[in-house]
Amino acid sequence: MKKRIQQPVMIFAVCFCIIVFSTSAQEHNRQSRLDALFTLLAQSTSEHQAKQIEQLIWSWWFISDNEQVNTIMQQLLAAREKQDYESAFKLADKIVELEPDNAEGWNQRATVRFLLGNYDDSLEDIVETLKREPRHFGALSGRAYILLKQNKNREAIETINAALKIHPFLGLRHSIPNIQNSLPL
Numbered sequence: 001m002k003k004r005i006q007q008p009v010m011i012f013a014v015c016f017c018i019i020v021f022s023t024s025a026q027e028h029n030r031q032s033r034l035d036a037l038f039t040l041l042a043q044s045t046s047e048h049q050a051k052q053i054e055q056l057i058w059s060w061w062f063i064s065d066n067e068q069v070n071t072i073m074q075q076l077l078a079a080r081e082k083q084d085y086e087s088a089f090k091l092a093d094k095i096v097e098l099e100p101d102n103a104e105g106w107n108q109r110a111t112v113r114f115l116l117g118n119y120d121d122s123l124e125d126i127v128e129t130l131k132r133e134p135r136h137f138g139a140l141s142g143r144a145y146i147l148l149k150q151n152k153n154r155e156a157i158e159t160i161n162a163a164l165k166i167h168p169f170l171g172l173r174h175s176i177p178n179i180q181n182s183l184p185l
Contacts, residue, residue: 034060038135041167050169054137061104061133069099076108080115088112103132107139119146137167144172 037057044050062077064070076091089112095105110125123146129139140163147156160172 030060038166042165044169047169050167054167058138061107061136061138064099064102066099069095069102069105072098073104073108076112080108080112085112085115089116101132103129103136103139106132107136107142110139110142114142114146119149122146135166137163137170140166141170141172 034057037053037060041050041053041057044053062073064073072091072095076088076095079085079088079091089109092105092109092112095102096109099105106125106129110122110129113119113122113125123143126139126143126146129136133139140159144156144159144163147153147159160170163170164173
Protein backbone atom coordinates (compact mmCIF):
# COMPACT_ATOMS: atom_id res chain seq x y z
CA MET A 1 0.00 0.00 0.00
CA LYS A 2 1.41 3.39 -1.03
CA LYS A 3 1.64 6.14 1.54
CA ARG A 4 0.35 9.52 0.46
CA ILE A 5 2.82 12.34 0.82
CA GLN A 6 1.33 15.18 2.80
CA GLN A 7 0.72 18.27 0.68
CA PRO A 8 2.92 20.70 2.74
CA VAL A 9 5.82 18.24 2.58
CA MET A 10 5.39 17.88 -1.19
CA ILE A 11 5.26 21.65 -1.68
CA PHE A 12 8.39 22.02 0.44
CA ALA A 13 10.21 19.35 -1.57
CA VAL A 14 9.32 20.92 -4.91
CA CYS A 15 10.32 24.41 -3.79
CA PHE A 16 13.51 23.04 -2.27
CA CYS A 17 14.48 21.40 -5.56
CA ILE A 18 13.73 24.53 -7.58
CA ILE A 19 15.88 26.64 -5.28
CA VAL A 20 18.79 24.23 -4.95
CA PHE A 21 19.08 23.22 -8.58
CA SER A 22 18.67 26.65 -10.11
CA THR A 23 22.07 27.66 -11.53
CA SER A 24 22.10 31.41 -12.25
CA ALA A 25 24.60 33.40 -10.16
CA GLN A 26 23.13 36.86 -10.72
CA GLU A 27 22.26 38.90 -7.64
CA HIS A 28 18.58 39.07 -8.64
CA ASN A 29 18.39 35.30 -8.69
CA ARG A 30 20.32 35.09 -5.44
CA GLN A 31 17.77 37.42 -3.86
CA SER A 32 14.89 35.46 -5.42
CA ARG A 33 16.24 32.23 -3.94
CA LEU A 34 16.61 33.83 -0.52
CA ASP A 35 13.09 35.26 -0.78
CA ALA A 36 11.75 31.79 -1.59
CA LEU A 37 13.69 30.24 1.30
CA PHE A 38 12.41 32.86 3.74
CA THR A 39 8.86 32.20 2.58
CA LEU A 40 9.37 28.48 3.17
CA LEU A 41 10.96 29.17 6.55
CA ALA A 42 8.03 31.29 7.72
CA GLN A 43 5.64 28.54 6.61
CA SER A 44 7.65 25.64 8.03
CA THR A 45 5.63 23.22 10.10
CA SER A 46 8.37 21.43 12.04
CA GLU A 47 11.66 22.19 13.69
CA HIS A 48 13.39 19.68 11.40
CA GLN A 49 12.03 21.34 8.26
CA ALA A 50 12.94 24.82 9.56
CA LYS A 51 16.48 23.68 10.38
CA GLN A 52 16.99 22.42 6.82
CA ILE A 53 15.79 25.71 5.37
CA GLU A 54 17.88 27.66 7.88
CA GLN A 55 21.00 25.81 6.75
CA LEU A 56 20.28 26.68 3.12
CA ILE A 57 19.85 30.35 4.03
CA TRP A 58 23.15 30.35 5.93
CA SER A 59 24.88 28.75 2.95
CA TRP A 60 23.63 31.59 0.72
CA TRP A 61 24.71 34.19 3.25
CA PHE A 62 28.21 32.73 3.44
CA ILE A 63 28.77 32.80 -0.33
CA SER A 64 29.78 35.89 -2.24
CA ASP A 65 30.25 36.49 -5.95
CA ASN A 66 33.75 37.68 -4.99
CA GLU A 67 36.14 34.71 -4.64
CA GLN A 68 38.52 36.74 -2.47
CA VAL A 69 35.69 37.40 -0.03
CA ASN A 70 34.79 33.69 -0.06
CA THR A 71 38.38 32.78 0.82
CA ILE A 72 38.50 35.35 3.61
CA MET A 73 35.14 34.12 4.95
CA GLN A 74 36.49 30.56 5.17
CA GLN A 75 39.60 31.83 6.96
CA LEU A 76 37.42 33.85 9.33
CA LEU A 77 35.26 30.84 10.18
CA ALA A 78 38.39 28.72 10.77
CA ALA A 79 39.84 31.43 13.05
CA ARG A 80 36.57 31.59 15.00
CA GLU A 81 36.55 27.81 15.34
CA LYS A 82 40.06 28.04 16.87
CA GLN A 83 38.84 30.87 19.12
CA ASP A 84 41.40 33.17 17.49
CA TYR A 85 39.04 36.12 17.72
CA GLU A 86 41.62 38.81 16.99
CA SER A 87 42.41 37.21 13.62
CA ALA A 88 38.73 36.60 12.98
CA PHE A 89 38.00 40.27 13.65
CA LYS A 90 40.67 41.41 11.18
CA LEU A 91 39.27 39.06 8.54
CA ALA A 92 35.69 40.25 9.14
CA ASP A 93 36.92 43.82 8.93
CA LYS A 94 38.52 43.00 5.56
CA ILE A 95 35.24 41.55 4.24
CA VAL A 96 33.38 44.71 5.32
CA GLU A 97 36.04 46.80 3.58
CA LEU A 98 35.97 44.75 0.35
CA GLU A 99 32.19 44.28 0.22
CA PRO A 100 30.42 46.86 2.38
CA ASP A 101 27.00 45.64 1.16
CA ASN A 102 27.70 42.08 2.32
CA ALA A 103 25.35 41.58 5.28
CA GLU A 104 27.18 38.47 6.44
CA GLY A 105 30.48 40.33 6.65
CA TRP A 106 28.87 42.76 9.07
CA ASN A 107 27.19 39.91 10.95
CA GLN A 108 30.46 38.02 11.33
CA ARG A 109 32.18 41.14 12.64
CA ALA A 110 29.27 41.63 15.08
CA THR A 111 29.66 38.02 16.20
CA VAL A 112 33.40 38.36 16.79
CA ARG A 113 32.88 41.61 18.69
CA PHE A 114 30.28 39.82 20.83
CA LEU A 115 32.73 37.01 21.52
CA LEU A 116 35.33 39.61 22.53
CA GLY A 117 32.80 41.17 24.93
CA ASN A 118 32.52 44.37 22.91
CA TYR A 119 28.72 44.54 23.00
CA ASP A 120 28.17 48.15 21.96
CA ASP A 121 30.25 47.79 18.78
CA SER A 122 28.60 44.45 18.13
CA LEU A 123 25.19 46.14 18.29
CA GLU A 124 26.40 48.76 15.79
CA ASP A 125 27.44 46.00 13.37
CA ILE A 126 24.09 44.27 13.90
CA VAL A 127 22.37 47.50 12.83
CA GLU A 128 24.49 47.45 9.65
CA THR A 129 23.67 43.78 9.08
CA LEU A 130 19.95 44.42 9.40
CA LYS A 131 20.12 47.41 7.03
CA ARG A 132 21.40 45.01 4.38
CA GLU A 133 19.30 41.97 5.35
CA PRO A 134 16.36 42.82 7.64
CA ARG A 135 15.44 39.12 7.87
CA HIS A 136 18.81 38.13 9.35
CA PHE A 137 17.58 35.97 12.22
CA GLY A 138 21.18 35.38 13.31
CA ALA A 139 21.76 39.10 13.80
CA LEU A 140 18.43 39.43 15.59
CA SER A 141 19.41 36.55 17.88
CA GLY A 142 22.73 38.23 18.61
CA ARG A 143 20.94 41.49 19.39
CA ALA A 144 18.59 39.67 21.78
CA TYR A 145 21.50 38.00 23.61
CA ILE A 146 23.27 41.33 24.04
CA LEU A 147 20.10 43.01 25.28
CA LEU A 148 19.66 40.20 27.80
CA LYS A 149 23.24 40.68 29.02
CA GLN A 150 22.46 44.39 29.39
CA ASN A 151 19.30 43.58 31.38
CA LYS A 152 17.11 45.15 28.69
CA ASN A 153 14.63 42.29 28.86
CA ARG A 154 11.64 44.04 27.26
CA GLU A 155 13.74 45.02 24.23
CA ALA A 156 15.12 41.48 24.11
CA ILE A 157 11.59 40.04 24.00
CA GLU A 158 10.64 42.45 21.20
CA THR A 159 13.72 41.39 19.25
CA ILE A 160 13.03 37.70 19.80
CA ASN A 161 9.44 38.15 18.65
CA ALA A 162 10.65 39.94 15.51
CA ALA A 163 13.04 37.06 14.84
CA LEU A 164 10.28 34.49 15.38
CA LYS A 165 8.16 36.12 12.68
CA ILE A 166 10.98 35.29 10.29
CA HIS A 167 12.04 31.95 11.78
CA PRO A 168 9.23 30.39 13.86
CA PHE A 169 11.43 27.57 15.20
CA LEU A 170 14.41 29.68 16.27
CA GLY A 171 15.98 28.32 19.44
CA LEU A 172 15.52 31.61 21.27
CA ARG A 173 11.78 31.01 21.43
CA HIS A 174 12.31 28.84 24.52
CA SER A 175 13.79 31.73 26.51
CA ILE A 176 10.79 34.07 26.32
CA PRO A 177 8.90 32.61 29.34
CA ASN A 178 12.03 32.89 31.51
CA ILE A 179 12.58 36.49 30.43
CA GLN A 180 8.93 37.43 30.96
CA ASN A 181 9.01 35.95 34.45
CA SER A 182 11.96 38.21 35.32
CA LEU A 183 10.19 41.43 34.27
CA PRO A 184 8.86 43.71 37.01
CA LEU A 185 5.09 43.87 37.19
